[in-house]
Amino acid sequence: MERHVLQLLEVCEIVWIPTTPVNAQLINSLCLDPERVITLPMTTMTMSESVLRVTNLSSSDRFLLAMPDTFFAGEQPYSFLGSTGADLSLACWPIRSEQKGKLGQVEFDDLQHEAVIDSRDKDPNCEYDFFWGAMQFNRKVLEIATLESPHTGFWINPSIAKGLTVHGKRMAGEYFDCGTVSEYFAMLDFMRNNAKPGEVSPGPAI
Numbered sequence: 001m002e003r004h005v006l007q008l009l010e011v012c013e014i015v016w017i018p019t020t021p022v023n024a025q026l027i028n029s030l031c032l033d034p035e036r037v038i039t040l041p042m043t044t045m046t047m048s049e050s051v052l053r054v055t056n057l058s059s060s061d062r063f064l065l066a067m068p069d070t071f072f073a074g075e076q077p078y079s080f081l082g083s084t085g086a087d088l089s090l091a092c093w094p095i096r097s098e099q100k101g102k103l104g105q106v107e108f109d110d111l112q113h114e115a116v117i118d119s120r121d122k123d124p125n126c127e128y129d130f131f132w133g134a135m136q137f138n139r140k141v142l143e144i145a146t147l148e149s150p151h152t153g154f155w156i157n158p159s160i161a162k163g164l165t166v167h168g169k170r171m172a173g174e175y176f177d178c179g180t181v182s183e184y185f186a187m188l189d190f191m192r193n194n195a196k197p198g199e200v201s202p203g204p205a206i
Contacts, residue, residue, distance in 0.1 A: 001068045002030050005037055011082030012064060016057075018042050018050040047151035055142055065135045065152055067179075071187050072133070073194070074173015081136040087164035088141050088156065090116060090132035093175040098186075100124060103131040103177065104153040106168055114167040119156040132156075132168065133175045140164055 001017075008015050017027055017039045024041040040057075044050045055063060064081050077091030092106060101124030108130065109115040120126040135152060137159075144158045160166050176187035 001027060002032070004066045004068055004070075005030075005032055007076060007078050008064060008066060009033070009036060011078050013060070014038060014058070016040060016054045017068075018044070018054055046147065046149065048145060048149040048154070049147045051152055052142070052145060052147060055139075062136060062138045065137070067134070069177065069179035070133055071176040071178050072171070072173060073176070073187075073190060075171045077134045077169075077171055080169050080171075081134060084136055084167060084169075086136075086167040087138050088159045088166045089136040090156070090166070090168040091134040091171050092130040092132050092168045093171050093173070094129060095131045098182070099131065099177070100126065102180070103133075104156075105131045106156070108168060108170075114169065116156065116166045116168045117160065119153060119160075121153050130168070130170060131175075133177075
């Protein structure tokens with residue numbers, strides 16, 4: 001969480017953290033800048049509901065979305081997401097075989113290199129080569145967003161259907177969804193095996 005927040009502060013004016021009341025205490029213990037990092041204890045049914053509550057409180061026109069249980073190794077997405085002019089932008093990574101069916105995969109337009117033309121959420125039969133792991137969206141996207149959507153990935157196809165600009169960037173590096181034990185251990189092994197001389201690497205995954 002702290003790693004994400006510090007990187008987001010380089011491109012965002014305010015970082016909002018909607019979270020459960022219990023987790024709010026842990027996040028506040030990080031002693032982040034209270035004027036720029038706002039923790040919002042709340043109980044919601046879906047990720048979309050949490051995000052929409054934040055956007056209703058904020059006066060911003062654009063928002064970056066990060067998921068705290070993710071880890072990016074290599075190119076970081078926030079500079080791209082903070083500078084893009086598309087209505088909805090996606091930071092995308094090549095999907096590994098063990099990740100298929102667990103993430104939201106996207107298809108790029110062969111003619112328009114950056115244009116995203118379809119999204120499939122956690123479909124084990126999907127053959128798309130990339131998935132999204134962080135996003136930027138503006139208030140045009142919020143007009144089609146619903147509380148009932150399980151998460152913001154379900155906003156992608158309605159945005160495409162409405163004719164909004166939906167772009168993605170193929171990021172260089174690796175993405176780990178540390179919300180699952182297997183991905184967390186895979187991240188530890190990756191960091192250990194790729195540590196540079198002098199760096200402290202994590203111990204082996206158990």
